Amino acid sequence: MNKTVNNVITRNLCIGCSICSEMFEQPAVKMKFSQNGFLRPQSIRKFNHSEIELFNSVCPGINVSHVQRDNSFTPTWGPVLEVSTGHAMDGEVRHKGSSGGIVSALAIHLLESRQVQGVLHIVPSDHDPFENIAQISRTREDVLRGAGSRYAPAAPLSRLSDCLSQEGIFAFIGKPCDVAALRSLMCSRSEIKKKFLFLIAFMCAGTPGLQGTKEVVRVMGFDPSEISKFRYRGNGWPGMARAETIDGRSAEMDYDTSWGRILGRYQQYRCKICPDGTGEFADISCADAWNTNEKGYPLFSEDAGRSLVIVRSNAGLQLIKEVVTKKKIFLVTSSLIDAEKMQPYQVQRKRTLLARLLGFTLAFKTTPNYKNMGLIASMRENPFTKQLRAFAGSWLRGLKGNF
Secondary structure, eight states: OOHHHEEEEEEEEOOOOEEEEEEEOOOOOOEOOOOSSOEEESSOOOOOHHHHHHHHHHHHTTTTSSSOTTEETHHHHHHHHEEEEEEEESSSHHHHHSSHHHHHHHHHHHHHTSSSEEEEEEOOOOOOTTTTEEEESSSSSHHTTOOSSOOEEEOOGGGHHHHHHHOOOEEEEEOOOHHHHHHHHHTTOOOHHHHHEEEEEEEEEEOHHHHHHHHHHHHHTOGGGGGEEESSSSSBSSEEEEEEETTEEEEEEEEHHHIIIIIGGGOOOHHHSSSSSSSTTTTEEEEOOOOOOOOSBBOOBBBBEEEEEEEHHHHHHHHHHHHHTTTTTTEEEEEEHHHHHOOOOHHHHTTTTHHHHHHHHHTTTTEEEEEEHHHHHHHHEEEEEEHHHHHHHHHHHHTOOOO
C-alpha cells in the first residue's frame, strides 16, 4: 500500500471520493469496496515527490480550504450571493427528484441549450441494486436516470479522465466533498478548469456504508441477496425507500425511518467531522427546503418537492437567472434565516464542528486540515452550552473508539 494513501485510510479520514484515482495522468490507485462497505483506494504504484504534494493539497479527507474569501463569505454557509426556494417546472423532473428537481432541471437545461456536452454525476448501477456508478449524461433521459438521492458510497469523480479525453465542455454534480476536491484540483491542472463550466452540489449529511442499506432491507423483511432493485428516495418528496425482490415482492419505508433511524448510524468517521455539508465550493448548492413544525423540527410528510437553492458564484447566478427566465424552474426569494429553519442539522454541524474537532483531538484522534472555513466565527453563533455538549460528546466517543 502506498504510504501516503495508507495514512489517510488508517486514520479513518478517507471519504471515498476517488479523486486520488484520477488526479494523475498515470493512475496510482484504484477504488474498491472495503469489508464495511465503503469505497477505498488501493495502490497500483508509489507516488513520486510532486504527486505526494498534489495529493496532500487536493485530498478532501485531509485538506479542505478556501483559497480566498470575499464579502460573499458567511461563517456557517460559505459564499452566498442569493438564496431562494422553488422547484422544477417540469412535473416529471420535480416528481423524480429528491426535493424539487432543481439539480436535474439545471443539468437538462445545460445539455439542451448546448452550454455543455456532458454532465458527470451518479446513477444507480445496472448490476448491483445497492451500488452507484459514475455516468456522463448527454440527454434528459440520462439525467433522470440519476434523479433522487443515493445514500450509499458514490464516486462521481471516477470518470474524470473520461471527460478529459472527450471533446466538449462538462458540468459536474456531486457531494460537497466531491466538488471541493474537483475545485482544488482545478487550481493545479488548468485543463480540468477549462473542461468543467459548472460545479453543482447537493447538500449532504454524510455517506453511509453499504451495510446501512442492507440493514434497511433486512428491516423491510428481506434478505439483501433477494433484492433486484432499490431506491433510496425520489418519486415524491421526500419519497419512500423502496426495495423490489427478484421474485416480484416489494416493500417501502418512509424517509424518517430509513435515514433517521438506520442509514444515519452507518456513516464513516470523516463525514462526522465534515466542515462543508452545504457545498461551499460549488457554483450552486441545492437541498431539501423542509417545512418545519412549531419547534423547528423538519416535517417529512409526503408533499410536492421543494428545493433550497444557494447561489455561490457569478457563473451560478447567471445560470439561475437564465433558467428562471426560460421558465425551466420556479423560484421565490428567501434568506439565510429561512435556510437555517429548513436545514437545522447543517447549521448545527458547522457551528459545533470546532468543539467536536477539539474533543476528538484530545481523545488522540487525527483530524483534517481546515483553513478559511469560518469555524471560529461560526462557533460564536452558538451558545456555550451547545459547544460544551458537542466537545464532551466527541471526546467521550473518541476515547471509546465509537465514532
